[in-house]
Amino acid sequence: MPSSMFSGSLSAPSVNVTIDTGNPFLNQTVDGFLKIGTVAATRAVAEDTFTAIKRGKLSQECLEHALKRMCKEGAYWGSAAGVYVGMEYGVGRIRGSRDWKNAMIGGALTGALVSAVSNNNKDRIVTNAFTGGAIATASVFLNNLT
Structure with missing residues (x-):
């Protein structure tokens, strides 16, 4: 019986552009x-x-x-x-320190800030802060899977 095989690898692209503002x-x-x-x-x-x-x-x-x-x-x-x-x-x-908590806090602050700029609904701002924190934290956890 004929058979075939496919082999390859996939890696993340690396883009290194450096702008030094000091x-x-x-x-x-x-x-x-x-x-x-x-x-x-x-x-x-x-x-x-x-x-x-x-x-x-x-x-x-x-x-x-x-x-x-x-x-x-x-x-x-x-x-x-x-x-x-x-x-x-x-x-x-x-x-x-550098850990997942920075991502969570940064994501929450970003979610709240972006929401506040584009929307004045207080409940939506809080919800987007939770969402931003959750997505940022999940991203850190996913990046650390090996």
Whole structure:
């Protein structure tokens, strides 16, 4: 009986862009903004490309819409990531330790801050703080699985 085998490996991409502002807090914040903002912008372009292909229509209007959406998504997610990375770093400096608690506190503060800026519903701000803390904590735990 014929058989075949597939072998390969998958690893996370490594992007190393260094912008030195002279301040470690700002360096971390800018790094988070650039990396996550780039991912969000790429996602927006991929979605708009898929939509244009699906419709079978590509026009200047579609390209302008894609560019605007790419900038908006990149700026929004990059800003949220920059705030989170800065918060986590700041909490770590204040606490004097690097552990999952920094991620939880940084995520909660970021969730509350982003929610407060975009929404004035107090219950929603608290809910988003819990969500941000939970997601950040889960991310740390998942990264430490081996």
